[in-house]
Amino acid sequence: MLLAGCAATGHNFDPDKLSSLTPGVTTLQEAAYALTAPPDRIYPQTDGTTIAMWSHKITFVADGLYSRKEALLQFGPDGRLLRLVDSTNILLEPWERQKLLGPAPLADAGQPSMGQPGMGQPNMGQPGMGQPPVAPPLAIPVPQAPPAPAESGA
Numbered sequence: 625m626l627l628a629g630c631a632a633t634g635h636n637f638d639p640d641k642l643s644s645l646t647p648g649v650t651t652l653q654e655a656a657y658a659l660t661a662p663p664d665r666i667y668p669q670t671d672g673t674t675i676a677m678w679s680h681k682i683t684f685v686a687d688g689l690y691s692r693k694e695a696l697l698q699f700g701p702d703g704r705l706l707r708l709v710d711s712t713n714i715l716l717e718p719w720e721r722q723k724l725l726g727p728a729p730l731a732d733a734g735q736p737s738m739g740q741p742g743m744g745q746p747n748m749g750q751p752g753m754g755q756p757p758v759a760p761p762l763a764i765p766v767p768q769a770p771p772a773p774a775e776s777g778a
Contacts, residue, residue: 634679635661639693639714647726650705652676655697672701675709 637659644658652674656662663676679694696709707726716724 630682630684632680632682634664634681636680637661637678637693637695639695639711642695642708642711642714642716642724643720645697645705645724647705647707647724651703652699652705653703655699655705659695669698673706674699 638661639659641658641660645655650658652663655676659678661678661680664679665677667675667677669675675696675698677694677696679692681690681692683690692712693714694710694712695714696711698706698709700706705726708721708724
């Protein structure tokens with residue numbers, strides 16, 4: 625009778641073990657072993673990477689209690705962890721979250737680097753150079769209305 629009002633979905637996993645995963649080293653199989661459960665869903669991406677989702681939800685209808693935890697991890701074409709994509713109701717220390725987010729994305733070759741003087745970083749020593757660069761306006765295309773149907777005369 626106690627279980628009559630209980631519903632659970634997904635695989636119960638251990639979110640405390642997320643901090644033991646290492647981007648560039650941990651494989652999908654190692655992550656499943658560390659988290660003590662297989663991913664609930666796997667989403668292949670067009671760039672060859674894979675998003676694996678660990679999800680567990682439980683509801684106790686009689687008491688109106690609801691619990692949900694999720695972790696989405698991205699794995700590269702070689703099967704190794706790239707980064708934590710998102711998490712829900714999982715507490716991570718800031719340093720743990722930063723480690724799991726992986727390395728900072730590489731700067732686009734066409735974009736100035738903020739780390740080199742003269743390359744987008746304000747130069748406070750020269751007059752007029754203390755202002756940060758201004759981004760150009762962003763153009764958002766708007767779809768055109770379909771043409772009106774032609775009237776036929778009889």
